[in-house]
Amino acid sequence: MEHAIKQLSEWLKSRQITEVECLVSDLTGIPRGKISPTNKFLDEKGMRLPESVLLQTVTGDYVEDDTYYELLDEADIDMVCRPDETAVYPVPWALEPTAMVFHDTFDKLGNPIELSPRNILKKVLKLYADKGWQPIVAPEMEFYLTKRSSDPDFPLEVPVGRSGRPETGRQSFSIDAANEFDPLFEDMYDWCELQGLDLDTLIHEEGPAQMEINFRHGNALQLADQILVFKRTMREAALKHDVAATFMAKPITDEPGSAMHLHQSIVEIATGKNIFSNDDGSMSELFLHHIGGLQKFIPAMLPLFAPNVNSFRRFLPDTSAPVNVEWGEENRTVGLRVPDSSPQNRRVENRLAGADCNPYLAIAASLLCGYIGMVEGLKPSAPVKGRGYERRNLRLPLTLEAALERMEDNKTVKKYLGEKFVTGFVAVKRAEQENFKRVISSWEREFLQFSV
Known part of the structure; x- marks a missing residue:
């Protein structure tokens, strides 16, 4: 000390x-x-x-x-x-x-x-360290820029960029659309550089004024800290330029949601070798067991990836978000994607976490699911080839209530995360759910006021 x-x-x-x-x-x-x-x-x-x-x-x-x-x-x-x-x-x-x-x-x-999210992540990382393993993670953070609004009853709107016009249509990977907010992103990058954040690329995502920042791969705890710092920094940079930045999972009706995609791999501490690959470059048994663990336990820990009522709007049909824990190579339509890479860089991308999740808890949960799979030798399903959105065998809970109940009833989750933590987390989310139910939505006023 x-x-x-x-x-x-x-x-x-x-x-x-x-x-x-x-x-x-x-x-x-x-x-x-x-x-x-x-x-x-x-x-x-x-x-x-x-x-x-x-x-x-x-x-x-x-x-x-x-x-x-x-x-x-x-x-x-x-x-x-x-x-x-x-x-x-x-x-x-x-x-x-x-x-x-x-x-x-x-x-x-x-x-x-026991209730501390940072301590939960450290607890999971110790499980790996005790096996002589070290997780390597690389988060990708999606978010929207919007007009500033003081009235939450009004829908969020697309902000005006340098051209003086709001963005229209879908502009995935558009350089010009991203350049509309160059002054804002110059400040953001300058501030993040001063803070030593491990930022990589900036991408314009599918939604209007929806962006993605990729982090370089590294230490799980340090990157969880950096995500919290980045969220604060991004919001402050947006405010400086008279717009707002939101990390809600689904901030705009009929537009894609925002995720925190998480790339994860495991190396031996002693050698630095990626344990997901065999000496001949093929997928190792540990890699397949890791995926098997993600498939089995993500549904039981889903509230750590999708912690809010709004989180589940991202999983609605035709929203570009995966809705199951299927896996596949170079397949973005499933929850668990294996990118094309060299054997030393072999990894799995968990595409299920929302941008609204607590980074400590989402990273801890994702790594824990894979860890349990490796120590218990769990086998994954067959990889999906082609479109995976409609696959129903490995679907997720459809509501926050169902997900909380599933988490609360899972003995393995309580064993690893601690009964006190699970009880406290579920209680907080249920209190938020009760608060949400007290608010009458605009949909109810529009369609039920004079029709029932």
Whole structure:
């Protein structure tokens, strides 16, 4: 701890940082914490937060009392939050020199907090490390740029670019359509470079003003941190240019949803060899077992990939999103795609997670499904050749309610993620679902007001 604080102190002082944003991720992926003067941050060597922040819903409400007091101390005690010296990022848009620092969370005895998403990912990564394996991941983040709107009752609209006109039609991979927002993306890339984010390419996706940023492959924990940083950075860059950036899974009716595609492979720590390939370059048994695990357990962990009511709108028919856990080589119509690559770069792309997921939990869940498949020797189905959207044998739960029930009833999920975590996560999502049901939609007013 002292060494970490010394490293942090040198980093902050060398950049003349005057304020520190001390962050932890809640279950929904919202960064929560405190803003502290640098001197106080270094003196206190971290912060304390009520453990109850991990049971907040996306609206800031809490789960029902019975579950709340089942999972938390009745005195609403604090958890100990210790800074991770490897997870420090400047905040380029701040008025004063500011840094954000991600924290790990512990109880007063030094045990990791079971409800913490970052701890869940670290728990899964330890399973791999104990086998002598290291996961390598590469996320792809999709999002929309929209006009700014202060009224949530109005649908989101396509923003106006440099040409003075909103984009029309589908402009997949269009360079000109992406260039409409060049000043915004120049700021975004400049800020991300200052933050040391491992960004790769920018792509215009299928929807109007829908973009995708690819991250270079690397360490799973560091990339989960970077995704949270990137979301904040992208939103701030958009606001600077008087538009909005949204990572909702399905923000615009009849337009494609936004995903967080996740490429994953596994290497031996000792040799760096990709365990998904045999010496002759063919697919290894471990690779096929990894896919088998993804197929069997993604449906049981689907709320970690599709955590909101809106997430399931992305899986509606004819939405360009996969709706099953079929797999295939070079096939984008299935949930699990195996890209064409060299044996050392062999990987599987999980295409099911939405852009609205908590990156710690989605990456942890995807890696855990594959891990269970490898240790249990699970066999995958036959790979799909051709169109896979209509395949019904390996379909996903159709609603958030059904997915939560399936997750809650799965003993293997509780064994690996912990019963406390599963209970808390499901309770938060059910509280959000109850909140959603209280809101009368425009569809109901339009079609039911005078017809029933």
